[in-house]
Amino acid sequence: MKEILTFKPYFAHVIWGGERICQFKGIPSEGTDIGESWELSPMKGHESVVAEGPHKGATLNELVSRYGDDIMGARLNKRYNGEFPLLIKFIDSRRDLSIQVHPDDELAAKRDSRGKTEMWYSIDPAEGAYLYAGFNREVTPEEFEKSIADSTIVDLLSRFPTHKGDVFFLPAGCVHAIGTGNFVVEIQEASDITYRIFDYNRVGADGKPRQLHVAQAIEATKFDDTAFVTPKNVAVAPGHEAEVVHCPFFNTDLIAVDGKMTLDLEPRDSFTVLIATEGEVTLHGPEGDVTLAKGFTALVPASVNTLELTGTGRLMSVYVP
Secondary structure, three states, X not given: OOOOEEEEOEEEEEXXXXXXXXXXXXXXXXXXXXXXXXXXXXXXXXXXXXXXXXXXXXXXXXXXXXXXXXXXXXXXXXXXXXXXXXXXXXXXEOOOOOEEEOOOHHHHHOOOOOOOOEEEEEOOOOOOOEEEEEEOOOOOHXXXXXXXXXXXXXXXXXXXXXXXXXXXXEOOOXXXXXXXXXXXXXXXXXXXXXXXXXXXXXXXXXXXXXXXXXXHHHHHOOOOHHHXXXXXXXXXXXXXXXXXXXXXOOEEEEEEEEXXXXXXXXXXXXXXXXXXXXXXXXXXXXXXXXXXXXXXXXXXXXXXXXXXXXXXXXXXXEEOX
């Protein structure tokens, strides 16, 4: 199994979503409330489905079950018990998302789930866009609970204006929220366990206040050094790669293709996810070529040792260390 795989995105309709994801991809509109495009997902009920090629119509999980060592690599296939470990999304926030937190692997395991460490890479923020990431000072659990009750939780959080190329790493237990006007790539552990802390007293589509998970959030929140976030901005010269985030759950790099490049993938001993954020790049694999236009994603199996890239554009490269 050495085919480069592309998948149909799953579009999530949410109260805070907009129209930018389809515009970015250059495809017909899927509605005016699309908040997320799940580009690569093993999540039950929203499993990614192969879009083209000999495996068209198969789900990601079916292929991993059938070709686990080829797709994941024997090391990762064993480590994750045959389950694909990442979830990749585009996110468009026409309105503020709720303030939330995710548990770490140890706590999530008590609920038969995986924890959720994640990162955001800002692609095209609107003027005035911002987000919340981490506390702005030392906070006790008691202060935290009181601030939720009296709706002053935002006063405890670091608010950052967002710019193209900004990177935010959010370890599990770090309180965060994407604000209005952001367009980001989100790389995360394959988990959809979210504890909503505060939702600006909004109501849902049913006219009722949206459910909060205060007790679970207090248990999941880290109040040590991991509660603070230091963003960075990543730039990369044409023909080069730059490190974005390297952590135990995923390594993410930015590649600026300008003509021809060759990626040596063998040392990774992992699958590689390539996400086009600018331009158009063709991936020349052992079983055929795949062209990625802006806004599209491909999965390169671990069995592919070398990949040639041609074109002009930028790719995010994601793999598991």
